[in-house]
Amino acid sequence: MTTSTGLPAVADVSTAAATITEYVRHTPLMRAQVDGRPLVVKLEHLQRSGSFKLRGALNALRGGERPDRVVTASGGNHGLGVATAAKLLDLPATVFVPETVPEGKARRIEQSGAELIRHGSTYAEAAAAATAVAARPGVRYLPAYDDAAVIAGQGTVAAEVVAEAPDVDAVAVAVGGGGLAAGTALAIGGRVTVAVEPQGCCALHRALEAGEPVDSPVDSVASSALGATRVGTLPLAVLTAADTRSVLVSDDELLAARDRLWEEFRLLVEPAAAVPFAAWLAGRVPGELPCIVLCGANTDR
Known part of the structure; x- marks a missing residue:
């Protein structure tokens, strides 16, 4: 990570x-x-x-070593920004969202080509699950703001x-x-x-x-x-x-x-x-x- x-x-x-x-x-x-x-x-x-959100995601993903996959957690917009940036840069992406995510945002994330995983009732719970996945070799976790x-x-x-x-x-x-x-x-x-x-x-x-x-x-x-x-x-x-x-x-x-x-x-x-x-x-x-x-x-x- x-x-x-x-x-x-x-x-x-x-x-x-x-x-x-x-x-x-x-x-x-x-x-x-x-x-x-x-x-x-x-x-x-x-x-x-x-x-x-696309701006921050692109800036982060274009810097440093290219990962095999990018993983993030989002209430919706950051996930869509990461999914769009990953598509532009030809990177596989996984986005964890809480189960309360608006369906319109979830749909757009999937339409951008990212894997969407619903987990937990809050952003914090989704982020914990995403961070665990990002511990795998070759995977980069992209924070939403920190x-x-x-x-x-x-x-x-x-x-x-x-x-x-x-x-x-x-x-x-x-x-x-x-x-x-x-x-x-x-x-x-x-x-x-x-x-x-x-x-x-x-x-x-x-x-x-x-x-x-x-x-x-x-x-x-x-x-x-x-x-x-x-x-x-x-x-x-x-x-x-x-x-x-x-x-x-x-x-x-x-x-x-x-x-x-x-x-x-x-x-x-x-x-x-x-x-x-x-x-x-x-x-x-x-x-x-x-x-x-x-x-x-x-x-x-």
Whole structure:
């Protein structure tokens, strides 16, 4: 089992951008006004595999020794990102998911050519089973967020934002295990990282209060994407050192935000992707011109 365990640096995001550029979509930015307030929206839900997760998976898999097989655990989006990356790189892949995985995400993982194994009722149980399989020779386990190469790959989302919209002064992202938020903090050059979580699954918020990763309950309509029971050690270290604002939203707020994205812009995203927009609508995102990242659209609405 091989993971990138050193703390990622700003330069790693630039290296990741060059590493993955031939495989990923450079997703568009949209400048808009809602209720008379300006914002920038990063349409990352248009990414191949339906979420930003492809970026980190590709960056991790293209670095180091090529394994015989890649194995991972996921609530859905990371597994789909790994399955898609493995297909692009002609690698066999196995994805462990909890039995509660949304059928749309499970179907897309299998359609990408990966072996899908349902195990346990939580992401943590699926991850334990995947880690055991990855102990076999020639198999690489790819973490969903607690990996330096994965974090650097996810940081390329925000790197595109600040390159195209340097007037943005804060970037708001949804948080599960913290990989996207940590990559954002590395990429945005001292701007504010707004880390938004549902009230029912807020592993980063609890870790910031405790000063270390702690177990957190998972109970949210967005838990298939944001349901990490414990934030990653590397993401927490990056976010603790950066200008990070931790924000919570209710399920009612995030679902209303998802519906408004459709009504206002005809943007169809999964509940987790609407979390930062919900925080912005509620006035909890600082800055004169923040960017809201819509991170995924793996939904069967």
